[in-house]
Amino acid sequence: MRSSRLPGVRNRLRLRDIELNQVDVLVLGAGPAGCAAAILLARRSHRVMLVSPETPISGSLPVSIPPSARRVLEELGALDSVDAAGLYPNLGNSVIWADDPPRSEMFSNDSKGYHTDLATLEQILLEVAAQAGVIVHYGHSARSAEQTRTGWSVRCDGAEGSRVIESSWVIDASGRHGVIARGEGRQVDRSTTTLAIIQRWKREGGWPEADRHFTYIESYDTGWAWSVPLGDDLRCYTVMIDQRETELAGCDLSDILDRELQRTVHLGRSREGAQPVDQAWACPASLYKATRYARPGLILAGDAGSFIDPLSSFGVKKALSSGWLAGIVANTALIDPDMTEASVNFFDSREKLVYSRYRESSAPFFQSAAQSHGTSYWIERAQAAKKAAVVASDSGLPQADIRNQLDLLESNLPEADVRAAFDEICAQDRLGAVRGKTLRIFEGPGVAGHRIVMEQRLGSALWPSGMRYVRGVDLLQLIEAAMSHDQVPEGWAAYNASGAAVTLPDYLTALSTAFAAGFLEHGIKVS
Numbered sequence: 122m123r124s125s126r127l128p129g130v131r132n133r134l135r136l137r138d139i140e141l142n143q144v145d146v147l148v149l150g151a152g153p154a155g156c157a158a159a160i161l162l163a164r165r166s167h168r169v170m171l172v173s174p175e176t177p178i179s180g181s182l183p184v185s186i187p188p189s190a191r192r193v194l195e196e197l198g199a200l201d202s203v204d205a206a207g208l209y210p211n212l213g214n215s216v217i218w219a220d221d222p223p224r225s226e227m228f229s230n231d232s233k234g235y236h237t238d239l240a241t242l243e244q245i246l247l248e249v250a251a252q253a254g255v256i257v258h259y260g261h262s263a264r265s266a267e268q269t270r271t272g273w274s275v276r277c278d279g280a281e282g283s284r285v286i287e288s289s290w291v292i293d294a295s296g297r298h299g300v301i302a303r304g305e306g307r308q309v310d311r312s313t314t315t316l317a318i319i320q321r322w323k324r325e326g327g328w329p330e331a332d333r334h335f336t337y338i339e340s341y342d343t344g345w346a347w348s349v350p351l352g353d354d355l356r357c358y359t360v361m362i363d364q365r366e367t368e369l370a371g372c373d374l375s376d377i378l379d380r381e382l383q384r385t386v387h388l389g390r391s392r393e394g395a396q397p398v399d400q401a402w403a404c405p406a407s408l409y410k411a412t413r414y415a416r417p418g419l420i421l422a423g424d425a426g427s428f429i430d431p432l433s434s435f436g437v438k439k440a441l442s443s444g445w446l447a448g449i450v451a452n453t454a455l456i457d458p459d460m461t462e463a464s465v466n467f468f469d470s471r472e473k474l475v476y477s478r479y480r481e482s483s484a485p486f487f488q489s490a491a492q493s494h495g496t497s498y499w500i501e502r503a504q505a506a507k508k509a510a511v512v513a514s515d516s517g518l519p520q521a522d523i524r525n526q527l528d529l530l531e532s533n534l535p536e537a538d539v540r541a542a543f544d545e546i547c548a549q550d551r552l553g554a555v556r557g558k559t560l561r562i563f564e565g566p567g568v569a570g571h572r573i574v575m576e577q578r579l580g581s582a583l584w585p586s587g588m589r590y591v592r593g594v595d596l597l598q599l600i601e602a603a604m605s606h607d608q609v610p611e612g613w614a615a616y617n618a619s620g621a622a623v624t625l626p627d628y629l630t631a632l633s634t635a636f637a638a639g640f641l642e643h644g645i646k647v648s
Contacts, residue, residue, distance in 0.1 A: 144168040144256070146451050147275055147288035149263050149301070152239065153437050154423025155294030156246035157444030158451070160197050163253040165452050165571060170286060171247075171255050172277050174262040182239050182319065182404065183349035183357035185211055185336045188232035190438040193445055199249045206245050208235040209351055212334040217387050218486065219340055219493035236336070236349050238357075242437070263300045266291065268418060289418070290451045294444060296424040297405065305421065306412035312505035315430070316364040317406040318378045319357060324395035327353035337391065341384045342494040347431070348388055358382060358392070361406060361431075363498050374401035406431065408480075414472040415450060415465035422447040427476045430483060439475060446471060446568075453572040464573040467566040480509035534584070534637050543633040545643070551607035554600070554636075555644040557581055562597070581639035588638070594623050594631035600641055603632060 148159045151173030159171045188211075194200040211234030213227040228234060251257050261279035272289040293301040327333065328350065337348040344362045351357055360381040378401045382389040410427040414420070423440035450468045454461040484506035491499035546552065559582035567576045567589050578587030579596050589596055599616060606612040613628045623631075635641045 142284065143287045144170045145288065145455055146170075146290045146292060147172065147273065147286050148255075148292045148294060149173075149275075150294035150296060150423070150425065151243050151247055151257075151259065152294060152296055152423060153242065153246065153440040154425070154444035154447070155292065156199075156243070156250050157193070157197055157441045158292045158294060158420075158422055158448040159250045159255045160199065160246070160253050161445060161448030161571065162452055163250065163255045164198065165448075167452065167455060169255045170258065170288070171250060172258045172261045172263055172275075172286070175260050181321075181402070182317075183351060183359070184237060184239055184242065184437050185214075185347075185349050186235040186237070186242075186437045187211070187435060188228050188234045190234065190441060191232070193438065193441040197249070197441075197445065198253070199246060202245055202249050203235065203242075206241070208237045208241070210234070210334050211236045211336070213336075215332065215335045215337050217339040217385075219489040221489070223387070225335070236334070236351055238351065263295070266301050272418060290420070290454065291418065292420045292422050292444075292447050292451060293425045294422040294440075294447070297409075297428060299421075299425045301419065302411060302421045302425040305419070307409050308412060310408040310505065313407060313502050314363055314365050315361055315406040315408075316403055317359055317361055317431075318374050318381070318401055318403045319359045320375060320378050320401035321351070321355060321357050321398045322392055322395040323398045324354050324356070324392075326394075328356065328391070332391075337388055339385050339388050340490045340494065340499075341381075341386070342496045343384060343498050344381060345490070346382060346385055346388045348391065355398070356391075356395070358388065374403055377401070410476045411472070413469055415447075415468040417454070417461050417465060420447040420450055420465070420468060421472075426472050429476065429479045443472065443475075449568060449571055450573060456572065460573055460575075463566045463575065467573055477509070480506055484509070534634055538637040539630065539633045542636040543629065546609065546629075546633060546636065549643060552603060552609060552612065553607060553643050554603040554612075554641045556600070556604065557639040557642050559583070560640050563587065579635075579638075579640050583637075583639040591631040591634045592623070592627040593621075594627055595620065596631060596635055596640065599628070599631055600635060603635070603641060 145167040146162050146169050148155045148169065148171045151171060155171060155173070159169050163169045191200055194203055211228070213225060215223070215225050217223045247257060247259070258277065258279065261277045264276050264278050264283075266273060266275045272287060273291045275286045275288065275291065277284055277286060291301065293299065295302070299307065333350055333353055335350070339346050344360055346358065346360045348356050348358045358378065360378055362377070362381060375397065382392065406428075408428055408430060411421050414426045422443045426443065429436060429439060446468055450464045453464045484503070487499060487503040487506045491503035561580050562577055563580060564575055565578045565587055566573050567578060569576065576589050577597055578589050579600070580587035594616075598620060602612040602616040602619070606615055609629070609632070612632070613625055616628060617623065636643075
């Protein structure tokens with residue numbers, strides 16, 4: 122754990138505070154979203170300032186970061202620093218849900234995630250940001266913000282006094298607090314009111330070797346619980362309860378957590394031989410979303426824009442991806458003002474899609490828990506998720522697995538669909554690729570490099586929003602090569618001969634995606 126070094130790092134970062142009151146972009150918040158945005162923009166040579174108060178107690182919140190987040194960290198140039206930090210490896214999840222038999226979800230052997238807490242992750246990313254040239258004002262809080270004709274005027278208070286920062290753009294990544302986001306319009310899910318209660322436990326000799334690197338997840342009648350390992354002998358236990366149904370007045374949080382864990386089948390027993398190392402604490406965990414995530418001059422990134430239930434285990438990746446895209450949008454507007462409107466609309470649509478698809482994908486889990494436990498906690502959540510799923514289905518947004526919506530660097534289709542298309546390709550004697558019946562090519566915004574551009578995109582009935590690149594492979598160029606060659610190696614060679622070369626694995630992934638999305642079909646070519 123690196124948290125013991127945090128005061129020294131904070132002091133060093135304060136030494137970078139120079140008297141610079143005018144910047145291109147002011148980032149509010151030093152969490153994953155804020156740091157991601159700041160790092161990307163600083164590496165594009167923009168003047169970037171990041172303002173953040175001292176880490177609150179919520180910084181001790183444990184996080185389970187999936188291996189897929191590594192791609193975003195690599196794109197930001199932060200992966201080496203995160204790997205070097207010695208975070209506790211995340212090898213998968215151990216799940217007991219509803220009436221389903223216990224199952225283990227193991228990540229592949231060549232890819233690992235991380236277990237840590239938000240404060241430690243924040244420290245690592247702040248170091249990367251400072252090295253990239255971001256001006257970091259740690260221990261400062263934004264108190265007021267006024268949008269002017271030329272940008273923003275934001276007053277920030279700290280131990281050394283107040284200062285006013287002038288900025289062309291503001292990225293509010295201040296999390297649930299939402300310094301500016303709350304005033305922009307926030308829709309809170311009133312159907313459920315979730316409170317997280319957290320406590321760390323230490324076990325002499327450590328937990329069993331087979332379980333040490335796994336996140337435990339378990340549903341029970343009045344909530345659900347999860348446990349994240351932070352070391353061989355240290356685990357953080359969390360229960361997610363409905364504060365409307367739980368008597369909190371005058372109750373000790375440690376007692377409430379203990380009472381709730383005793384209702385579980387596995388998690389409560391997993392504490393045998395362990396002792397709490399601190400007092401339990403609580404933080405709100407109810408869902409919300411912004412009415413609009415971006416407009417000229419302002420972007421709401423990460424949890425400032427929306428909050429998804431940690432049931433997904435993709436909260437940190439969501440924040441990193443949101444911050445990465447926020448940085449791209451601001452970069453685009455600063456270097457190509459004519460693309461400002463298209464860029465903020467692109468971000469707004471993308472963030473709405475992420476939240477909507479999360480709600481849609483969570484519905485089956487809540488429904489199964491409601492059928493198993495039959496309590497108001499689960500029935501209300503199942504009904505709310507089902508209603509949200511209907512709204513998402515009627516929104517015109519493409520149908521897709523939420524996990525793949527959190528990262529623009531990857532294919533936007535469910536992995537199972539892409540894998541099935543790959544298996545079908547392998548089963549063919551010849552590819553026989555023909556144009557998909559619903560394929561259309563249109564102009565729309567997309568990410569190219571580190572900016573939003575108008576480009577030709579491929580869309581279909583299965584994927585109406587369209588896409589252009591998969592793992593760096595140009596799909597428009599790929600379908601021409603695939604339709605002209607019946608053997609995959611020949612198509613790959615033709616693709617590489619006509620432009621930038623790509624690896625065969627990346628070509629195969631893109632080819633499988635083209636079939637899965639309906640851009641290509643197997644058929645008999647007509648001469």
